Amino acid sequence: MKSLSLVVALLLSSTSYAQVQEEVDSFGGNEALYMKAKALNPEVENEVIQNRFISRTKRVELAPEFSGVFGGDSYNQTNNMGMNVHYHINPSWSVGLKYSYSFNTLTPEGKAMVDKANKDAAANKKDPNYLFPQVIYPKTETTALVNWYPIVGKLSFGKLGVAHFDTYLTAGYGSMELSNSSTPAATLGLGLGFWVNQNLTTRFEYRAQQYKAEYYNKTENMVTNVASVQMGWML
Structure with missing residues (x-):
């Protein structure tokens, strides 16, 4: 017994x-x-991070975006403002649509070339020695996206609460309107998304983008890098 x-x-x-x-x-x-x-041990203060509490299955995320572009036309600098719409199929996959509007300024090199051409045109009105540089810049972008979230983690802010995050890969294909034409554009990148509560989201994203620009005497294969911040809301 x-x-x-x-x-x-x-x-x-x-x-x-x-x-x-x-x-x-x-x-x-x-x-x-x-x-x-x-x-x-009631005298010791303990903290436990809770299991995933934010549902991302069959939900829509609206995420305004600000981004900076590195590369492209050497005479031009581009920043974008836009909107992303993500449909979360489940916590691992989402599909979406991105629309961006571009703001462009001349780089110091571009300004120097324009000033040089202006001075030459004023001095030699009939037969200028320098031509104004051809600057091709993006105006708008529309891209369909697929996002994959393979790695999940959690971050504790102490008594303020817990946010969980996902590192994700993004790929997309769409169209870009340039200053002189429209061209297909492909993108590939990675990001870090924070899901603060059932509605508030934040994304930090870095991606490479490829498109073609048609100049007077050549076709240039452009490869740019885009760094962006998105602040979103889950419906």
Whole structure:
């Protein structure tokens, strides 16, 4: 009888240990585990990150964006403002649409070339020696997107709360309207998305973009880098 009681006690102990171990090994633990830890030593303040509490299945995310473009026409600098619409199929995949409007300014090199051409045109009105540079710049962009979120994590802000994040890969294809034509454009990049609560989202994204620009005497294959910040709202 004593042997049987010992076996039963061992089995119960093993089951309880397995349940606690499963909670510890799971992503973040839960409130029950927190209460157990606090009961063992009430003088010690414990914090437990909760399991994923933000649903991203069959939800729409609206995300205004500001981005800076590095590369492209050497005489031009571009910044974009736009809107992203993401449809989250599940926490791992989403599809979306991006629309951006571009703001362009001449680079110092571009300004120097324009000033040089202006001075030459004033001095040699009939037969100028320098031509104004041809500057090709983006005006708008429309891109269809696919996003994949393979890695998830959580970040504790202490008593302020917990935000979980996903590192994601993004790929897209669409159309870009340039100053002198329209051209197909492809993009590929990666990002870090923070899901603060059931509605508020933040994304930091870096992507490479490829398109073609038609100059007077050549076709240039443009490869630019785009860094962006998005502040979104989940419906």
